[in-house]
Amino acid sequence: MNQPRLAVKQDMSRVLELIQELATFEKETDAVEVTLSDLEKDGFCNNPKFVCFVLEVDDFVEGIALVYKRYSTWKREVLHLEDLIVSEKFRGKGLGTKLLDTVISYGKEIGVKRVSWEVLDWNEPAIKFYESKGANVMRDWDVVHLDESGIENYLKNI
Amino acid sequence: MNQPRLAVKQDMSRVLELIQELATFEKETDAVEVTLSDLEKDGFCNNPKFVCFVLEVDDFVEGIALVYKRYSTWKREVLHLEDLIVSEKFRGKGLGTKLLDTVISYGKEIGVKRVSWEVLDWNEPAIKFYESKGANVMRDWDVVHLDESGIENYLKNI
Numbered sequence: 001m002n003q004p005r006l007a008v009k010q011d012m013s014r015v016l017e018l019i020q021e022l023a024t025f026e027k028e029t030d031a032v033e034v035t036l037s038d039l040e041k042d043g044f045c046n047n048p049k050f051v052c053f054v055l056e057v058d059d060f061v062e063g064i065a066l067v068y069k070r071y072s073t074w075k076r077e078v079l080h081l082e083d084l085i086v087s088e089k090f091r092g093k094g095l096g097t098k099l100l101d102t103v104i105s106y107g108k109e110i111g112v113k114r115v116s117w118e119v120l121d122w123n124e125p126a127i128k129f130y131e132s133k134g135a136n137v138m139r140d141w142d143v144v145h146l147d148e149s150g151i152e153n154y155l156k157n158i
Numbered sequence: 159m160n161q162p163r164l165a166v167k168q169d170m171s172r173v174l175e176l177i178q179e180l181a182t183f184e185k186e187t188d189a190v191e192v193t194l195s196d197l198e199k200d201g202f203c204n205n206p207k208f209v210c211f212v213l214e215v216d217d218f219v220e221g222i223a224l225v226y227k228r229y230s231t232w233k234r235e236v237l238h239l240e241d242l243i244v245s246e247k248f249r250g251k252g253l254g255t256k257l258l259d260t261v262i263s264y265g266k267e268i269g270v271k272r273v274s275w276e277v278l279d280w281n282e283p284a285i286k287f288y289e290s291k292g293a294n295v296m297r298d299w300d301v302v303h304l305d306e307s308g309i310e311n312y313l314k315n316i
Contacts, residue, residue, distance in 0.1 A: 019231045031232045038234055049229040071207040071226050073177045073241050074189045076196055083231050101316045104309055113191070113306040121298045134308045140279045141301040146262065146293045148271040153292050155266055158259045
């Protein structure tokens with residue numbers, strides 16, 4: 001198996017396939033509104049919105065990790081891992097570990113004091129994997145979303 | 159009561175006081191490593207790391223909302239509300255609502271498809287407040303942190 005490498009624009013179509021595959025796994029098949037052109041633009045402009053690592057097996061991308069910086073009012077800039085995805089047929093073969101290693105090394109390299117991500121609380125294999133790596137799965141912190149229609153409804157009522 | 163306004167650099171000392179007050183409320187008194195100079199630099203450089211709104215009562219800042227953009231692989235750029243803080247003595251007087259209104263309006267203005275934030279699952283007043291505004295408190299999504307010492311330990315073991 002290779003080591004992960006930085007994605008190039010030409011990887012984005014496969015990256016989008018894996019994003020879609022994860023959405024389906026999370027029972028949110030229709031939630032992916034991002035397009036190939038969006039990813040190509042957003043990741044490879046003068047002020048990229050994310051950094052993506054890809055991991056190939058036999059010259060085909062089977063795993064990705066997509067990260068960007070956030071701002072903590074406690075720790076200053078921190079690194080956020082938005083997606084860590086391994087194609088279904090390559091799960092359990094160590095690709096996730098290699099990708100997470102790369103992300104944590106990258107966090108150290110850019111000098112952040114925290115790497116954060118989110119996990120579904122019923123995804124026990126993922127939670128066990130993360131905890132085995134020393135991460136703190138904060139079961140008392142929940143994620144809150146106000147989505148597009150929510151934003152519209154909200155603004156109608158103020 | 160005034161409407162929230164964009165913070166200026168001179169507000170940051172009061173902003174830091176409120177950040178510290180919230181950390182104490184969340185039983186994390188010693189977690190705030192950010193300094194006044196950090197906030198002044200990070201929020202008011204050429205490429206600001208956050209946008210902060212402040213709300214004054216009698217010419218004194220009693221509430222803040224601090225936001226920045228993230229990247230969703232489903233929705234492209236989204237707005238993240240990192241901190242919504244109202245000073246203890248002004249809680250329950252509508253300051254939080256005004257600040258959240260401002261944040262959601264700002265999200266609409268910059269065209270994001272989602273506003274996100276995080277909440278402690280034992281903070282029922284906050285959860286009720288957010289749900290009353292139409293937000294989706296995703297109790298099955300947990301936040302994961304690998305902090306500074308965790309990063310060091312992680313890297314020793316790969």
